[in-house]
Amino acid sequence: MNTNCPICYQSLNCNEAYSSVALCSNCGWSQNVKPQKKINKTQMSIVKSMVAASIGFLLLLFHFSKWGSDSASIVYLKTAEVLRLAGPKQYNHLFEVCKKSNKHDCMENTLKNYYRSTGEPEQLKELALFQMKREKTASAIQTYQKYFSMTGDSPIDAQSAFNYAKLLEKNNQPEEALVYYGKILSQQEKHIVPVNVVRNKLNILIQMNRQQEALQLVNQYKNLKHDDKYLRQEIAQWEKQILGKS
Numbered sequence: 001m002n003t004n005c006p007i008c009y010q011s012l013n014c015n016e017a018y019s020s021v022a023l024c025s026n027c028g029w030s031q032n033v034k035p036q037k038k039i040n041k042t043q044m045s046i047v048k049s050m051v052a053a054s055i056g057f058l059l060l061l062f063h064f065s066k067w068g069s070d071s072a073s074i075v076y077l078k079t080a081e082v083l084r085l086a087g088p089k090q091y092n093h094l095f096e097v098c099k100k101s102n103k104h105d106c107m108e109n110t111l112k113n114y115y116r117s118t119g120e121p122e123q124l125k126e127l128a129l130f131q132m133k134r135e136k137t138a139s140a141i142q143t144y145q146k147y148f149s150m151t152g153d154s155p156i157d158a159q160s161a162f163n164y165a166k167l168l169e170k171n172n173q174p175e176e177a178l179v180y181y182g183k184i185l186s187q188q189e190k191h192i193v194p195v196n197v198v199r200n201k202l203n204i205l206i207q208m209n210r211q212q213e214a215l216q217l218v219n220q221y222k223n224l225k226h227d228d229k230y231l232r233q234e235i236a237q238w239e240k241q242i243l244g245k246s
Contacts, residue, residue: 081113165177185201
């Protein structure tokens with residue numbers, strides 16, 4: 001401790017052995033400083049406790065303002081998730097709570113953690129679709145790629161394959177998109193014409209100047225008997241579109 005004597009204003013030096021006493025070697029003034037140290041320490045502890053309590057209160061207010069009536073539920077569900085005790089019921093409930101509060105990141109993270117907890121491709125499919133709806137093209141492509149690597153092609157999920165092909169188109173990967181449009185068509189019954197799939201595949205082929213392949217694709221359906229007037233008109237339009245580009 002280094003300070004000045006209140007009597008003669010000379011510098012005070014507390015000897016280490018007598019650190020609890022302030023003693024002036026010039027005029028003899030002394031004071032026990034240990035009680036003051038205790039008071040300062042107690043005051044500091046009170047201040048720290050008050051600051052911590054204030055921060056805790058503010059965090060609690062923020063939590064309630066963020067989640068409203070679901071505040072208690074979200075604590076329980078998040079705790080179960082962190083402790084890896086959550087099952088399908090808890091994850092579905094958590095997703096709905098996040099959805100109710102319009103928290104899209106929370107919804108996506110719930111789907112990710114649900115997949116990590118189960119390792120099932122069904123959760124990947126839901127995650128990829130959700131990412132697609134959020135226009136997170138790169139993430140959705142990566143998720144669908146993982147999904148199809150797990151499920152293979154027998155049989156392929158047509159809607160997921162269609163979504164994946166559209167994303168690949170959007171990401172300037174036409175060759176890869178053609179593969180998945182082709183997989184959908186290969187498992188369709190011959191008398192069924194999946195118009196959107198055929199149309200999308202034709203558009204890619206035409207853009208790539210592969211009119212011959214496009215015409216062959218149209219002829220597969222042109223030669224079938226169709227009672228649907230709209231479908232006949234659609235096929236005629238495809239043929240006109242191809243021949244116009246030739």
